[in-house]
Amino acid sequence: MRPKGFYIWMGAAGSILLLFSFVTIFNMIFTQFLDPMGLLGAITDSSVLASIWLTIYASILATLIAVVSGTPLAYILARKEFPGKRLVESLVDLPLIVPHTVAGIALLMVFGSHGLIGQFSPVRFVDALPGIVVAMLFVSSPFFINSAREGFQSVDPRLEWVARTLGADPWTAFLRVSLPLASRHILVGAIMSWARGISEFGAVIVIAYYPMIAPTLIWDRFLTTGLKASAPISVLLILICMTIFVSLRILARGDQS
Template identity: 40%
Template sequence: MSLTKIVPSQKSNRLPELLVPALLGALLLVYFAIPFVAFLARSGPANVVAGLSSPEAQRAIHNSLITAPISTLIAAVFGIPLAYVLARTSFVGKRFVEALVILPLVVPPVVGGAMILTAVGRFTPIGSAVATLGISLTDSLIGVVLAQTFVAAPFVIITARAGFGAIDERLEQASRSLGYGPLSTFWNVSLPLARGAIVAGIILTFARAIGEFGATMMVAYNPRTMPTRIWVDFIAGGIDSIVPLALALLGITLAVLAAVQRFGRVPTVIDQ
């Protein structure tokens, strides 16, 4: 009997085994889908346009679209080299560095915001020194960027590290043997080969930054970003008042998801 006849038979024999896991997974998918459907049906296009046209919503959108790209850029510029070092070298204290990278992901954002305040708040040595220059690290767009970077940067570091780790080191060694230096090899060999993971990490970092609420609320409640504006509107007017901004934020999230699927993939633990 040929292999092509055996494989379909094996797959069909596994269908009963997969029935229960598939049903359990389907229930979870339904749970995911129902809130989306209910929320999307909450308001008509006219109400959404009117809500997004208000000055408060416009300022929140503007602030988010200014700060999130800056936070993403900072995370990429400093996080991608760190990811490469973690993927390619072993050194004393590496596990501590790895734990430090993951820490912002596991610490509740509100707690993360409180920790940022203890480091750069108005009455801290750093905050006071910067304030003498007329710069505020809290309750400002700078504070928003600090909060967003803290919670979002691990995404690009983790995904980029997995991308670099999947590269055959012999390709980099071949580049070095041809006379290219470490920086040239990194730029011309390592970065292009890890591009998919890096792009996915950058996109996810942007999505996390633009949707950040807890740390931002602690560090820079003013000026409002989209998430903090949504919270203020919800307290004042209930769920109907937040539909326009929430839909706008959801639209950005869906665009991010489409971008990840189009331009890069998110490495899994297996890839590492």
């Protein structure tokens, strides 16, 4: 008797949150479907398509950097105890709590024309693709690192030890045993990090208002033309990202079985 009522109550409470997200997103999509011409206008607008492509592309670059540098970091965090480990872990999570405008300003002070690195760098970050990528990388890296670390933690270190007795050096043991076994976590982490990069706005506009990524373009249209101009672009962005996100998640699941 108790479990039934128990789960009904838990479900009822939980559905509030679910409805909240669902209504917010799908209300916008359905409303837009009542105005297909507006959506068509967005699809045929080359500056809209360019901004969406730029968003996706920049976030892929940021994710690639996160994977290349974050995988070894995640491995070390999963396997080794060292003094200051707690500090490193906090540093990894720090971007999660820094307000995004603050992140943008901090990035500007490093990568800006007079910034710590920017003043020596031959690569321009301000109002350029590299600026967008570093902003996305900053906010999305915790998602990748934490997921990859969980992946490595789920691999019994003794599997590597046994591989070592079979003749594998530490690199081979990592590549043949730990990496494949953590691959699903790494893939999911990369997807999450990519999705987080796409959704970034605050940090990006501080360092690179131009070229406009989709969230910036939507903001710009909203301020200059109003809701009617910005809603179709938002819906288009949501539809494209949802399609990619869902397909990748399915891919990641399929990879496991």
